[in-house]
Amino acid sequence: MPRAGSAEVLLMTNPPTPPAASEGALAGLKVLDLSRVLAGPYCAQMLADHGADVIKVEPPAGDETRGWGPPFVAPDTSAYYQNLNRAKRNIVVDLSVPEGRDILDTLLGDTDVLVENFNAGTLAKWGYADEELRRRFPALIHCRVTGFGTDGPLGGQPGYDAVLQAYGGLMSVNGEPDGPPLRVGVPVVDQVTGILAFSGILLALHERHRSGLGQLVDCTLLDTAVSLLHPHSASWLASGIVPRRTGSAHPSIAPYDSFTAADGPLFIAVGNDRQFGALTEVLAVPGLADDPRFRTNQDRVRHQRELRAALEEAIAERPRADLAAQLTARGVPASPVHDVAEALTSPQVRHRGLVIDTGDYRGLASPVSLSRTPARVRPEVRGAGADTRDVLDAAGYDGEAVAKAVEDGAVRAADPS
Template sequence: MPTSDGALAGIRVVDLSRVLAGPLCTQMLADHGAEVIKVEPPAGDETRGWGPPFLGDGTSAYFNGLNRNKRNIVLDLAAPEGQATLGRLLEDADVLVENFKAGTLAKWGFDDDHLRRVYPRLVHSRITGFGVDGPRGSAPGYDAILQAYAGLMSINGDSDGPALRVGVPIVDMVTGMLSFSGIMLALHERHRSGHGQLVDNTLLDTAVTLLHPHSATWLASGQVPERTGSAHPTIAPYDTFATRDGPLFLGVGNDRQFRDLVDVLGKPELADDPRFVTNPDRVINRAELSAIVGALLAEHEREALGARLLERGVPSSPVHDVGETLTDPQVLHRDMVVSDGDYRGIGIPIKLTRTPGSVRTPPRQRGADTADVLRELDGS
């Protein structure tokens, strides 16, 4: 595989994870130069079959978006031979990432005490749904389950409709990013102590963290938040509105922005209306304000109006679909869509000026590097 001079060059990662949170974490490590060896079971990472769509080599688009820049080997970790090979891999590894159910690694001979004793410099990133102990410890966790369990669904959706799942696996994705951050912290601390440690991330902890500002509201007042659709519970106008040619989102965060909004809409006197002078006034009178602003916006075309609002510093945006986003000039300018031969993927969001990340190889076929990695372990 092509080498990298990225920020994490020289770091070796053994990736036992599958599905989303772990593979996203290890892809971020790989993008920034770490050597990541993805270990798949004989049956493969289940997301290889999560389609359609599938690419020409039979790989699902889902898997393709999470596993670039990694070497790939197949080990049967339930068998003694696979366990022995894993032990040899860990001898030279800096990081182990896994998201097995509690007790699985221990069953294979790699419990926490063993890892600390035999591989004292190893940073062990463990990702679980609820943790490994406590009243719900060891229970399986999936993104949508945690969205329901931790209250995220309860605040997502219209006030008169059902609770809804966020349209992306947000808990899994943020957990992967927090795991990446935790690994960076542990590697940094290892320079001082010489020792690795366990990085313990759960989907539950992530989902609870994502509840802000609703969690802060409940902690301060005991008030259970209600669903508000696209509207913000404590800011107005902050919502989606119809224009002549499509929806436009407004995010008016302060009184100056509101004054500029109504000036652009030709109704500057609204800024001095006692119902709307301050943000608390506007939140209390949200329904009346939304009706007035909605009627004014309906007279405009969204691109032209959006440009005028941005000139005045009023945050707004057309509501883009995914295709519009991935062909947007600013998205392309930021290199957030990458192409290399047959591979197309999302770009690298952490941009370093001196040691930038890079996309070097597409996701590998299952077991494509098994023979090479085993030869390296044997020193041949």
Template sequence: MTAPNGSLHGVRVLDLSRILAGPLCCQMLADHGAEVIKVEPPAGDDTRTWGPPFISKTMSAYHTGINRNKTNICLDFAAPGGQQVLGELLGEADVVVENFKAGTLAKWGFSDEVIAVRFPRLIHCRITGFGIDGPMGGMPGYDAILQAYGGLMSINGEPSGPPMRVGVPIVDMVTGIYAFSGVLLALHDRHTTGRGQLVDCTLLDTAISLLHPHSPGWLVSGQQPQRTGSAHPSIAPYDTFDASDGQIFVGAGNDRQFRQFVDVLGIPELADDARFTANADRVRNVAELRPLITERIAQRRRHELGRELLSRGVPATPVHDVGEALTDPQVMHRNMVVERDGYRGTGIPIKLSRTPGSVHTAPREQGADTRRILASLGYTNEQIAELIAADIARIPESE
């Protein structure tokens, strides 16, 4: 099942991954036309049970957000028969994405060396928490673990509060995006060399890469970054403020924007105040600046003020909740909420003019395509029935 005219039409991807980073990578590939076969173990992808809310007994809302546009086969790789099917699937694939514990594929007969020899054109994308070697090699890692280990929690939260996890699984999600990019790079290289390669992505590498601007600041000065809440450590004003009917975020990133900002607030003289003339002055004296602008913002309504500031070239916006964001007219205009055959999800953020991506298949039940995929590998109806009877391959209970 491939998206018509997608830029990755003709690319076959084997999704052996679970949870978030790998499935997100594979969903992005599928959105842009790749044929993605998701392989689930008998126990299923853990995210099927991550709720509420649930779509059905075996489908959580969480799972639907990262598994559309894929076919689904359920196999037990611990059994020799399952390992044989895995080998045949790898032989038909251009890309395999997996996030098994270190050594798992080797235990099943598919070490890195075996993959390189048996499937020289295969692009093998491996996603792990810390990598497979080094002092932490092979250790398990979830998003929040790497937010803590990689320093992200230390810079998130209010100045007077404790370190805090970022409210979305940002390490997992960005790792999925990095994996997507790595697969595309490897596919491009294969056009020239004819050879596949290993794409090695870790949650740790992602967490460290996300520390900007705190990492260059520490590397240059040696000073430990402090938590700043919604504020920016290097720009002022760049923060959330209370309007009369809710909150608004204002990011005056340069001197011109600051001048426009204070003019809208009716205090234009602040732009010529020596304490606030340049950004470095405003950052240094932000404790004096903040109450002066807070008083004026509190008298305004958030949407009205946001529109006026934007019209004057000052980045500003009401602070939306999730519902407000997902029903916003501009979000809808950008097709960032999609509906198809009862499926509702977020849209495709990478928009191509000639080969756009598409949402064409809702997330599938575990094993929904087991029979069809095995048949495409050359298995007869009798052989498929034997695999199902032996519990090596599984189909939905409803079949």
């Protein structure tokens, strides 16, 4: 795999030898993670889980999510930060000073992927404009994460997840019909942006095998938010009717909603007429399937209110776990509405190995599962500057040079143990 600092760009006609299964699919890949908060760090953590050597470069003030708590797992480390920054080496470099940028130049010389989410213009101000990066490091894959992009009417404007949920239309379709718009309860725009950044990097790496050249992977929270609007975007583009909030119900499928069972909420998702017939049989209301108001999905959507009233009465006295089991046995998707604790301790989540608990570390596993080169979660989360000395030593800095960089404030390094 060509390195970013190669003076000569090579056309690769043969793919490299694949790594051993124990190394991970991305073994040998070097990543500099200059990002903070969520989308960028999540992308870089996925790369690390699959074997990449990820070096997180924090500013002297640190990644602000270190203080996003409680809960905290260490005095300077929140659970929020811990679950986005495992398996990364950590160095602290002040890129606002020339000495810090000299260190970044050295590190970029053998880096494959740069992940960053600086405000628009920051890298250019420091001498790392897009065209300059491409000229100096032709094989570098530069993944940039921003809120709205770097140009256009809102180019360069910062954006957090909830702001983009609002701007991108997601809030407008989330919530009860007679209630206010609500943000989705997880930072879905940030997380999906991280996944799309991960995917874009893999696309760029694949293309680099042919051309030997890197490229810019340009990810914005706005692009992600708008991409998540389906099916509401498709509905508006086809009809011109502005979608409204429907609570847990689906705007074009029925019944597809949450109901109250005897011991809590239950979600039922009926996608076709066969499933609806099975639902009515399990609920012992077979006449509903022959009711002209409910024979087809179109009929059921037109008469959702009447259908819901008929189903609620049949569901209200049934235990939700038993009813969900009976429905799924008949091919009708259904589940109790779990809280977070119920979800993370559920039998299938345990079976899938989605929760990691080493005693010292508790977090979620990589959501990307490969059969031959599976993700290998390395749960350690390094303190700020814990690896500065080792990383600079490997980059060719001797002890005197590192000491001077520390003294000048260009880097911060943990005391040698």
